[in-house]
Amino acid sequence: MTNYEQWQLFRSVHVLDIWPSSVLVLLTSSMILGFFSREIGAEFEPTIKFPQENMAKNLKLLNLRQIFKKHGLSAYVLPRTDPHQSEYLCERDERVKFISGFSGSNAYTIITEEKALLWTDGRYFLQAEKEFEEGWSLMKEAVAETISPLDWLIEHIPLNSNIGFDPQLFGYANGAQMVESLNRVSIKALPINQNLVDEIWTDRPKENYEKLIALKSEEHGEDSLKKIERVREKLVKKKCDTIILTMLDDIAWLLNIRGFDIPFNPTVISYVVITSDEVLFFIEDKKLTPELYEHLSHVKIRPYHTIGSWLKEYHESAKISKPAHKVFIPDTTNYFIGSIIGRNFSVVGPSPVQAMKAIKNDVELSGMRNSHIRDSAAHVRFLLWLKKQIDSGSEVDELKATAQFHAFRKAQSNFVMDSFETIPAxxxxxxxxxxKPTEETGKRVITKDSVFLVDSGGQYRDGTTDVTRTVFHGQNPGEYFKKMFTLVLKGHIENALMTFPSGISGIRLDILARSPLWLEGYDFGHGVGHGVGHFLNVHEGPISIGYRTGAHPEGGFYAGQVVTIEPGYYEEGKWGIRIENCYEVVKAPPLASGAENFLTFSPLTLVPIQKSLIKKELLENRHIEWLNNYHKKCLTLVGPYLQKNDFNEEYDFLVEACQLF
Amino acid sequence: MTNYEQWQLFRSVHVLDIWPSSVLVLLTSSMILGFFSREIGAEFEPTIKFPQENMAKNLKLLNLRQIFKKHGLSAYVLPRTDPHQSEYLCERDERVKFISGFSGSNAYTIITEEKALLWTDGRYFLQAEKEFEEGWSLMKEAVAETISPLDWLIEHIPLNSNIGFDPQLFGYANGAQMVESLNRVSIKALPINQNLVDEIWTDRPKENYEKLIALKSEEHGEDSLKKIERVREKLVKKKCDTIILTMLDDIAWLLNIRGFDIPFNPTVISYVVITSDEVLFFIEDKKLTPELYEHLSHVKIRPYHTIGSWLKEYHESAKISKPAHKVFIPDTTNYFIGSIIGRNFSVVGPSPVQAMKAIKNDVELSGMRNSHIRDSAAHVRFLLWLKKQIDSGSEVDELKATAQFHAFRKAQSNFVMDSFETIPAxxxxxxxxxxKPTEETGKRVITKDSVFLVDSGGQYRDGTTDVTRTVFHGQNPGEYFKKMFTLVLKGHIENALMTFPSGISGIRLDILARSPLWLEGYDFGHGVGHGVGHFLNVHEGPISIGYRTGAHPEGGFYAGQVVTIEPGYYEEGKWGIRIENCYEVVKAPPLASGAENFLTFSPLTLVPIQKSLIKKELLENRHIEWLNNYHKKCLTLVGPYLQKNDFNEEYDFLVEACQLF
Incomplete structure (x- = not known):
C-alpha cells in the first residue's frame, strides 16, 4: 500500500530553518506538501483563494463555537491524529470525521467563528467535497494557490486574540513552532487539555479494553530487558538519562507485546518511560492479565492517564538529584508531554527505537519469511479461485473478492487480522x-475485460505482509496497457536487483523504479516503498524509498530491514497498475570489487506476476533473468507448502504461472 | 571539478532540529560530515581521541594566546572562510593557512590555551599533517571516533568561561546556534569584531583594488533593474520589504558586473541591500571607473565597511516608518550582519537570487554554448599536442602540460582566466x-604507460567551462582499467540520457551515474555534479547532483540551468578515472506520454572521449548510440571552428576521434 510517505510527513518534524516565519516554517503535512509543491515545480504562493463563505448551519459547529466563548478563542485548530501521532486511529479518536464528516486519513482543520476549513491532499479532494457536512470548506494541499494553515491563521486571526489547540494532538516540535510563530505576530496559541470536540461528542465511542498478548521468546527473538539495555546505550551516547516512548509500535516492540486498540496495527495505547534505573509502562490495567503481569515483571505499571503527573514529579526530582539530567524526546512526542520537560532539559530527535526496531533479528526474519510463504499460498489460492469464478461466469464483485481473499488468509496458521483495509479495484x-470500496462502488464486478488490482496484507503472529498484484482474465488488455504494465514491472525489477552500499538513504533509490517510466515521459504520484513491521505496523519507519527531501536522519538501509517495492501507473478513467512485493534487505552476493558492505533485496512476497501482460521486447536480459529466478523461488518455496496442504490444483496453477518466460 | 558538495555543506544551514543540542546540532561542515558518516554506515560517537598534546612552541600561537587574555577567552574558534562565505578566498582571508600552515579548502579550527585543533576531511589528512606548524593537531572529520567542534567545546571548555569568534566568519543561523548551544551549558560565545589573527598577522596582504568590469547588454541579456524588480517580487511573496545580498556571485549577477578580487571567481568583494525603494551597493570606490558609475547609476554606492552602520540606521528607522518591516536574510549572511536585524525582524532562508541566477537567459545560454565550443577546441588542440609530444619522446610533466593547456585556452577569444586551478594528474x-601539483610532484612526466587525468576550465566573457578527460597514450592500459573506464562512462551516459520531470532535486539523480559501479561493488567518494555559473563561479548553487540528504529547498532542476556530470573511479596507488562534461538542462524531446514537463541534458562540453579505452561489450545499445551522437555533435560544432581557424591537423585528429564506435 502506498500512503506511507504522506503519513510520515505528517508526523515527522521537518524544519527548514531555525527561525520560523510564516513563509518558511513547515508545521504540518499540509505545509510540507506546500514545500513539496516547490520541488515538483509548482510555485508556493501564499495568496488566499477559498470558496465563498458558507454560513455555518451545522449544529456541531454551532455547539463547538459556543464553547469557543468559554475559552475566549478566535479559532480552534484540530489535526487528524491521536496522542501518539498514529497513522491509523481508533474510532474514538476520529474527531475530524465526527466534526466534519470527512473520513480520509490526512486532514488538518481550522474552525473560526465564521469558517470551518479542512486541508487535505489530492487523493481526497472529491471525497472531501462529497463527505463534508454543512459549513465546511476544502483547502487543497499542494495546490499553488492554497495557503498553509499557519499562514492562514497569521493572515486572518486578529492581533491579540487567542487560538486553541489540543496539545496531545501536536508533535512537540510542531506545537512549539506554531506557538512561537503565532506569538511573533501577537496571536496567542493556547494549549487546552480537554479536547473541545469531545465536549460536544456525546456518543463518542468508549475505550477498548481488549487484553494484550505477550510474545513468546521463540516469537520475538530478543528479551525486552536486552532491548531496554540497548536503548540505554543509545541514551548514553546522546547524553540523556531518560527517554519517553510514545509511538505505539516502538512500545510493542520494546516490551514484546501486541494489542488490539488500533485497527490493523497490533499495538496498544500506552506510554513508556525509560530512566537510568527503571522502566515505567503507562497503560489501562484492564488490558492486562496475570500472564501479562508476569511477562512485564521488569517494568512498573502505571495508569495510562497518569503519565503527565508522573513525568512532572520525576522531572522535578531528577533536576535536583542528577547533575546533568536530560530527557530524550522523540520528535513524535506530543506537545503536552514534551512541554512537561521543556526545551532546556531535552534533546529532541527521531526515536532511536524506530531505527533499532527496523532491523529485524533472526527470529523475526525467519517469521517474516514463513508468514510470507503462507500469505503467498493464500494469494495463489485467491488468484486461482478468481480465475475459475470468472471462467465459469460467476459474478464476483470487489466486496465479494475481498471477503474471499480474507477467508483464504484467515485459513492460514498464525493469522491474526488484515494488516490494512484491502484495496480491490x-x-x-x-x-x-x-x-476504498463503498457498499455501492464495491458492487462492481470483475469481468474478463477489466483490469483488477488488489492491494492487501495480513498480520500473522510471526510476520506482516503487504502485496499488490494487477491481473487481467481476458484475451488481451491492449498494447498500451501491456506496455505500461511492462514499464512498471521493469522499474520494479530495476529497483529489486540493485546492489548498493550499506547505510544509504532511500531517496537515492527512488529513481530506479521510475526511470523506465520517466524515459517515456510517464510517472506515478506516490513513493516507491515503505518499511514493514514484524507482526507490527504495515507502514513502519524510519526507512522508505521515496522522493521527499527531508529524509529521516536515521533512515539508512541496513541488512535485516524489510521494505516494499511498489511502483505503479494510473490511467485516469481507465485502469491502474501496481506491482508490490515485500523484500528483505540482505548482504549482496560476492561482487567483482570484493567489497563487503554492499546490500541488495531478497523477495519475501512469492506470488507469480502475470506473464501474459508483459511485452518481452521491452525488457533486457537481466530483467527476464530476474523474473525467471523470482518465479523459480515462488515455486520452490510456495509449491511444497501447497502440496503439503493438498492444494493440488493450486500447485498446478502455480507451476504454470512460474514457467520460464 | 569535484569539491562543490563539501563547500556547499560548509556554507549552508542544515538544521535537523529546532532545539539545538550538543548531539544533534549540525553547525559546520565537520559536523555535517559527522552526520554523513551515519548515512554511510559509520556510527557517530562523541568520544574523544586526539593526539597527545603538543606543547605550543609555535610563536604565532603564543602571540594569539597573549591576546586571549585581553578578551578573557578560554578559546577562539576560526573557520576557513570570508565574510561572504566564499569557497575561494583571497590571500588576505587565508587566516587558517597563516596561523596553522594548512592550505586545504576545508578547515575549522579551535585554539585554546593548551591546544590548537584543526578539523578537515579525508582529502586533506596527509596534507594537513605535512603542512602543520608546530603545536597543531588534526581532527579527522567523518571518522567515527572524531568529536565535532561544538561537542569538543562543550566537553572541554570550563563552565562560565568565554570563547571568542569573528562574527563575520559565521553564517547567521550557524552562529546563532553556536551561541545558543554553548549558552545552554553556561559557556559564553563572544562575537569579537576585530579578527584576533589579524592582530598578529603583521604582513597580511593588502586589499586588492583592481577595477571591476561592466557587462554589456549583449553579454548579460537582462538589465540589472529588471533583475532587481524580479527580486522585489520574490520579497513581496516572502512578506519582506528588504533583502541583504552577501554572496559575491549573487551581487555580480544582479548588477551585471564582474571583478577580480577572488582567485578564479570573477566576483568583487561587496554587499548589496535592496529595499522597497532603493538599492545600496557597498564597495570600495577605488574599484570603480567613470564608466562603472554610469553602469551603476541605478544604485547608491557606499563604502564597503559602512554596511553595518548603514544597516543599523536603516533598520531603526524602518521599524518605525514601516508597520510590517521585515528583512530577508539569506542563510549565508554572516552573523555580524544578520545580528543587526535580529530574529524578530527577519525571515532567514536560501538566497532567492541563487535560484534566479541558476536559470540562464537566452543570451547567457548562447554565450555558454559558444564559449564551450572555443574551450573544447582548445582542449582538442591540447590533446593532439600532448599526443605528439609523447609520440616524439618529448618529456611533458604535469606542470608543463598545465602551462600548455592554459596557453591554448588563452589564445581563444574572450578568455579571461582559468575557472579553477587545473588538476593535471x-x-x-x-x-x-x-x-594539486606542487613544484616537486608536478615534475612527474606523462609517459606512454601512464594514465593522465586532466580536470580544468576557463572563464570567458561569455561563459564558464569545466571539463575532465582521462587519457592513455600506450597500447593497452589493462583489462581492469578498461573495465572501470567503461563503467564510469556508462554511469555518465546513464545520467546524461535520462529524462525527468521539471523541478526534481538532484539527490534523486545521483544514483544514475553510480549504478553501473554499484552493481559490481564499486563507488566513488564525491558528488556527481554541480551547477556552473555564466562567466561566474564554476561551482554555483543551488543545484547539484549528489547524495547529501539536506538538499537545498530551492535546488530543483529547471530548463536553462547548467550542471556538470562527472562520475569517477579511483584506484589508490595506481590511477584515477573521471569523465566530466558540462550540460545544459533542456526540455526533453517529444516523449511517448506527450508530457510537456520533462527535461533532459544537452552537452555543452564537446571533447571526444577516448574510444580505445572502452570495453564495448559492457555497454548497451543506448549507451553506444549516445556516444556516437555525442561525437557527432563534437565534430559538427567544434570541427568547423577548427577549420575556420586553420587548425587542420587538429581537425583531422577530431574527425578520427569522433568516428562511429
Whole structure:
C-alpha cells in the first residue's frame, strides 16, 4: 500500500530553518506538501483563494463555537491524529470525521467563528467535497494557490486574540513552532487539555479494553530487558538519562507485546518511560492479565492517564538529584508531554527505537519469511479461485473478492487480522492508488475485460505482509496497457536487483523504479516503498524509498530491514497498475570489487506476476533473468507448502504461472 | 571539478532540529560530515581521541594566546572562510593557512590555551599533517571516533568561561546556534569584531583594488533593474520589504558586473541591500571607473565597511516608518550582519537570487554554448599536442602540460582566466580527486604507460567551462582499467540520457551515474555534479547532483540551468578515472506520454572521449548510440571552428576521434 510517505510527513518534524516565519516554517503535512509543491515545480504562493463563505448551519459547529466563548478563542485548530501521532486511529479518536464528516486519513482543520476549513491532499479532494457536512470548506494541499494553515491563521486571526489547540494532538516540535510563530505576530496559541470536540461528542465511542498478548521468546527473538539495555546505550551516547516512548509500535516492540486498540496495527495505547534505573509502562490495567503481569515483571505499571503527573514529579526530582539530567524526546512526542520537560532539559530527535526496531533479528526474519510463504499460498489460492469464478461466469464483485481473499488468509496458521483495509479495484477504480470500496462502488464486478488490482496484507503472529498484484482474465488488455504494465514491472525489477552500499538513504533509490517510466515521459504520484513491521505496523519507519527531501536522519538501509517495492501507473478513467512485493534487505552476493558492505533485496512476497501482460521486447536480459529466478523461488518455496496442504490444483496453477518466460 | 558538495555543506544551514543540542546540532561542515558518516554506515560517537598534546612552541600561537587574555577567552574558534562565505578566498582571508600552515579548502579550527585543533576531511589528512606548524593537531572529520567542534567545546571548555569568534566568519543561523548551544551549558560565545589573527598577522596582504568590469547588454541579456524588480517580487511573496545580498556571485549577477578580487571567481568583494525603494551597493570606490558609475547609476554606492552602520540606521528607522518591516536574510549572511536585524525582524532562508541566477537567459545560454565550443577546441588542440609530444619522446610533466593547456585556452577569444586551478594528474596522482601539483610532484612526466587525468576550465566573457578527460597514450592500459573506464562512462551516459520531470532535486539523480559501479561493488567518494555559473563561479548553487540528504529547498532542476556530470573511479596507488562534461538542462524531446514537463541534458562540453579505452561489450545499445551522437555533435560544432581557424591537423585528429564506435 502506498500512503506511507504522506503519513510520515505528517508526523515527522521537518524544519527548514531555525527561525520560523510564516513563509518558511513547515508545521504540518499540509505545509510540507506546500514545500513539496516547490520541488515538483509548482510555485508556493501564499495568496488566499477559498470558496465563498458558507454560513455555518451545522449544529456541531454551532455547539463547538459556543464553547469557543468559554475559552475566549478566535479559532480552534484540530489535526487528524491521536496522542501518539498514529497513522491509523481508533474510532474514538476520529474527531475530524465526527466534526466534519470527512473520513480520509490526512486532514488538518481550522474552525473560526465564521469558517470551518479542512486541508487535505489530492487523493481526497472529491471525497472531501462529497463527505463534508454543512459549513465546511476544502483547502487543497499542494495546490499553488492554497495557503498553509499557519499562514492562514497569521493572515486572518486578529492581533491579540487567542487560538486553541489540543496539545496531545501536536508533535512537540510542531506545537512549539506554531506557538512561537503565532506569538511573533501577537496571536496567542493556547494549549487546552480537554479536547473541545469531545465536549460536544456525546456518543463518542468508549475505550477498548481488549487484553494484550505477550510474545513468546521463540516469537520475538530478543528479551525486552536486552532491548531496554540497548536503548540505554543509545541514551548514553546522546547524553540523556531518560527517554519517553510514545509511538505505539516502538512500545510493542520494546516490551514484546501486541494489542488490539488500533485497527490493523497490533499495538496498544500506552506510554513508556525509560530512566537510568527503571522502566515505567503507562497503560489501562484492564488490558492486562496475570500472564501479562508476569511477562512485564521488569517494568512498573502505571495508569495510562497518569503519565503527565508522573513525568512532572520525576522531572522535578531528577533536576535536583542528577547533575546533568536530560530527557530524550522523540520528535513524535506530543506537545503536552514534551512541554512537561521543556526545551532546556531535552534533546529532541527521531526515536532511536524506530531505527533499532527496523532491523529485524533472526527470529523475526525467519517469521517474516514463513508468514510470507503462507500469505503467498493464500494469494495463489485467491488468484486461482478468481480465475475459475470468472471462467465459469460467476459474478464476483470487489466486496465479494475481498471477503474471499480474507477467508483464504484467515485459513492460514498464525493469522491474526488484515494488516490494512484491502484495496480491490476493478477498472478505473484502480486509477486511484488509495481506492476504498463503498457498499455501492464495491458492487462492481470483475469481468474478463477489466483490469483488477488488489492491494492487501495480513498480520500473522510471526510476520506482516503487504502485496499488490494487477491481473487481467481476458484475451488481451491492449498494447498500451501491456506496455505500461511492462514499464512498471521493469522499474520494479530495476529497483529489486540493485546492489548498493550499506547505510544509504532511500531517496537515492527512488529513481530506479521510475526511470523506465520517466524515459517515456510517464510517472506515478506516490513513493516507491515503505518499511514493514514484524507482526507490527504495515507502514513502519524510519526507512522508505521515496522522493521527499527531508529524509529521516536515521533512515539508512541496513541488512535485516524489510521494505516494499511498489511502483505503479494510473490511467485516469481507465485502469491502474501496481506491482508490490515485500523484500528483505540482505548482504549482496560476492561482487567483482570484493567489497563487503554492499546490500541488495531478497523477495519475501512469492506470488507469480502475470506473464501474459508483459511485452518481452521491452525488457533486457537481466530483467527476464530476474523474473525467471523470482518465479523459480515462488515455486520452490510456495509449491511444497501447497502440496503439503493438498492444494493440488493450486500447485498446478502455480507451476504454470512460474514457467520460464 | 569535484569539491562543490563539501563547500556547499560548509556554507549552508542544515538544521535537523529546532532545539539545538550538543548531539544533534549540525553547525559546520565537520559536523555535517559527522552526520554523513551515519548515512554511510559509520556510527557517530562523541568520544574523544586526539593526539597527545603538543606543547605550543609555535610563536604565532603564543602571540594569539597573549591576546586571549585581553578578551578573557578560554578559546577562539576560526573557520576557513570570508565574510561572504566564499569557497575561494583571497590571500588576505587565508587566516587558517597563516596561523596553522594548512592550505586545504576545508578547515575549522579551535585554539585554546593548551591546544590548537584543526578539523578537515579525508582529502586533506596527509596534507594537513605535512603542512602543520608546530603545536597543531588534526581532527579527522567523518571518522567515527572524531568529536565535532561544538561537542569538543562543550566537553572541554570550563563552565562560565568565554570563547571568542569573528562574527563575520559565521553564517547567521550557524552562529546563532553556536551561541545558543554553548549558552545552554553556561559557556559564553563572544562575537569579537576585530579578527584576533589579524592582530598578529603583521604582513597580511593588502586589499586588492583592481577595477571591476561592466557587462554589456549583449553579454548579460537582462538589465540589472529588471533583475532587481524580479527580486522585489520574490520579497513581496516572502512578506519582506528588504533583502541583504552577501554572496559575491549573487551581487555580480544582479548588477551585471564582474571583478577580480577572488582567485578564479570573477566576483568583487561587496554587499548589496535592496529595499522597497532603493538599492545600496557597498564597495570600495577605488574599484570603480567613470564608466562603472554610469553602469551603476541605478544604485547608491557606499563604502564597503559602512554596511553595518548603514544597516543599523536603516533598520531603526524602518521599524518605525514601516508597520510590517521585515528583512530577508539569506542563510549565508554572516552573523555580524544578520545580528543587526535580529530574529524578530527577519525571515532567514536560501538566497532567492541563487535560484534566479541558476536559470540562464537566452543570451547567457548562447554565450555558454559558444564559449564551450572555443574551450573544447582548445582542449582538442591540447590533446593532439600532448599526443605528439609523447609520440616524439618529448618529456611533458604535469606542470608543463598545465602551462600548455592554459596557453591554448588563452589564445581563444574572450578568455579571461582559468575557472579553477587545473588538476593535471599522472598515474597514482589521479587517485586523489583533488590532487594539486606542487613544484616537486608536478615534475612527474606523462609517459606512454601512464594514465593522465586532466580536470580544468576557463572563464570567458561569455561563459564558464569545466571539463575532465582521462587519457592513455600506450597500447593497452589493462583489462581492469578498461573495465572501470567503461563503467564510469556508462554511469555518465546513464545520467546524461535520462529524462525527468521539471523541478526534481538532484539527490534523486545521483544514483544514475553510480549504478553501473554499484552493481559490481564499486563507488566513488564525491558528488556527481554541480551547477556552473555564466562567466561566474564554476561551482554555483543551488543545484547539484549528489547524495547529501539536506538538499537545498530551492535546488530543483529547471530548463536553462547548467550542471556538470562527472562520475569517477579511483584506484589508490595506481590511477584515477573521471569523465566530466558540462550540460545544459533542456526540455526533453517529444516523449511517448506527450508530457510537456520533462527535461533532459544537452552537452555543452564537446571533447571526444577516448574510444580505445572502452570495453564495448559492457555497454548497451543506448549507451553506444549516445556516444556516437555525442561525437557527432563534437565534430559538427567544434570541427568547423577548427577549420575556420586553420587548425587542420587538429581537425583531422577530431574527425578520427569522433568516428562511429
Amino acid at each position: 476493478v477498472g478505473d477504480h484502480a486509477a486511484f492508488p488509495h481506492y | 599522472v598515474g597514482d596522482h589521479a587517485a586523489f580527486p583533488h590532487y
